[in-house]
Amino acid sequence: MKAPRRLARISLRTRLTLVFGLLFLLAGLVLLGTTYGLFQQQLRSGGTKFVSMLGKDIREAEDAEDKERRTPDEAEGPRDQKRYAITPEGDILTGATADRWIKAQQARVDDAASTSLLTQGGIALLVVGGAAAGFGWLVAGRVLAPLHRVTDTARRIAAAPAADRGLHERIALTGRVDEVKELADTFDTMVERLDRSFDGQRRFVANASHELRTPLTLGRALVEVAMHRRTASEDVKQLGENLLEINSRHERLISGLLLLADSENAVTERHPVDLADMAAHVVAQVADQARAAGVTVRSTAAEAPTAGDALLLERLVHNLVENAVRHNAAPDGWVEITTGVRTDGRAELRIANSGPVVPPYEIPRLFEPFRRLGAERVASAKGAGLGLSIVRSIAGAHDGEVRAEPRTEGGLVVTVVLPGGG
Numbered sequence: 001m002k003a004p005r006r007l008a009r010i011s012l013r014t015r016l017t018l019v020f021g022l023l024f025l026l027a028g029l030v031l032l033g034t035t036y037g038l039f040q041q042q043l044r045s046g047g048t049k050f051v052s053m054l055g056k057d058i059r060e061a062e063d064a065e066d067k068e069r070r071t072p073d074e075a076e077g078p079r080d081q082k083r084y085a086i087t088p089e090g091d092i093l094t095g096a097t098a099d100r101w102i103k104a105q106q107a108r109v110d111d112a113a114s115t116s117l118l119t120q121g122g123i124a125l126l127v128v129g130g131a132a133a134g135f136g137w138l139v140a141g142r143v144l145a146p147l148h149r150v151t152d153t154a155r156r157i158a159a160a161p162a163a164d165r166g167l168h169e170r171i172a173l174t175g176r177v178d179e180v181k182e183l184a185d186t187f188d189t190m191v192e193r194l195d196r197s198f199d200g201q202r203r204f205v206a207n208a209s210h211e212l213r214t215p216l217t218l219g220r221a222l223v224e225v226a227m228h229r230r231t232a233s234e235d236v237k238q239l240g241e242n243l244l245e246i247n248s249r250h251e252r253l254i255s256g257l258l259l260l261a262d263s264e265n266a267v268t269e270r271h272p273v274d275l276a277d278m279a280a281h282v283v284a285q286v287a288d289q290a291r292a293a294g295v296t297v298r299s300t301a302a303e304a305p306t307a308g309d310a311l312l313l314e315r316l317v318h319n320l321v322e323n324a325v326r327h328n329a330a331p332d333g334w335v336e337i338t339t340g341v342r343t344d345g346r347a348e349l350r351i352a353n354s355g356p357v358v359p360p361y362e363i364p365r366l367f368e369p370f371r372r373l374g375a376e377r378v379a380s381a382k383g384a385g386l387g388l389s390i391v392r393s394i395a396g397a398h399d400g401e402v403r404a405e406p407r408t409e410g411g412l413v414v415t416v417v418l419p420g421g422g
Contacts, residue, residue, distance in 0.1 A: 167191055212254050
């Protein structure tokens with residue numbers, strides 16, 4: 001079944017202009033019709049009087065002329081009343097012929113006047129209607145200009161790479177207080193509250209992470225001291241190793257929270273970096289971990305220059321490679337890293353890995369904090385559940401994008417695209 005065709009979008013300014021123009025034309029048509037009716041009524045009553053007066057004037061003129069020719073005795077006698085008409089050519093018509101000629105002249109005058117009124121009045125109405133529509137277009141544009149400003153600001157905030165990246169913007173509409181200004185002020189208030197909320201959330205995460213680092217560091221030191229005592233038994237040493245592993249997991253979690261909070265801030269200083277160099281460096285770092293997991297890491301690194309914060313971008317590459325190695329449960333697993341420059345000039349990092357089959361609907365959840373495939377919270381030592389969340393935040397802070405696609409045979413293909421640079 002075909003989807004219904006979406007109707008063409010008509011702007012509010014165009015709709016207002018059409019409404020103004022149509023209302024003006026309807027009012028003009030009513031006025032023109034009323035004027036035509038009154039004109040017809042006046043023309044009919046005036047035409048009868050005109051015929052009567054014309055006949056009377058002709059009879060009086062003829063009577064005066066005939067009276068001069070008649071004898072005194074004839075002048076005193078009655079005279080037949082007849083109707084006369086004089087044509088423009090000078091011909092004198094009498095009787096029924098005069099009546100028909102007068103009616104024909106009246107009809108011709110009526111048609112000419114009606115045609116002139118409707119034709120010229122209609123043309124004048126169209127001209128004035130077009131001028132009114134143009135004036136309505138200008139007025140509608142002036143009235144809707146503040147709404148365009150509200151829309152542009154909202155669009156820039158919505159297009160920000162991170163949810164809170166553009167919340168510092170305000171419309172700050174000036175002018176008299178009306179409905180549009182109230183809308184703009186309400187929008188500014190809403191954005192300000194959201195900005196304070198996000199800012200407070202970032203500060204809370206950062207402060208809490210910093211505060212939690214101190215007791216973890218102290219706990220690790222105490223456990224190590226207890227483990228390395230001469231009198232420490234094997235049970236104490238085993239317990240110490242377990243505690244150190246738990247402590248290390250907590251430290252990774254706190255470091256991930258700190259990095260996530262930092263990566264959501266805009267990158268103000270950018271320096272030239274090459275994703276190929278970072279990929280080679282990260283491969284060397286995770287070589288022992290990959291060897292222990294039985295995963296083969298292959299790299300096809302071509303130059304991929306970009307610009308940004310080198311530490312954050314290195315963390316992005318490291319999280320992706322480490323995640324691919326860590327969650328690679330397939331026998332003879334592998335990770336393939338590819339870097340290069342796209343046809344549009346942007347730098348690209350592509351990491352594919354073998355592993356379990358990932359349902360497509362699970363992909364968006366993998367980029368949420370503390371979410372992993374098949375688990376809502378972190379319950380193992382595989383990770384803190386922040387790897388892909390940090391990757392997305394770092395990519396967004398550098399005006400880039402990241403997407404993941406499941407492989408049919410199992411595993412993922414994660415692609416990061418960043419602006420080109422040098």
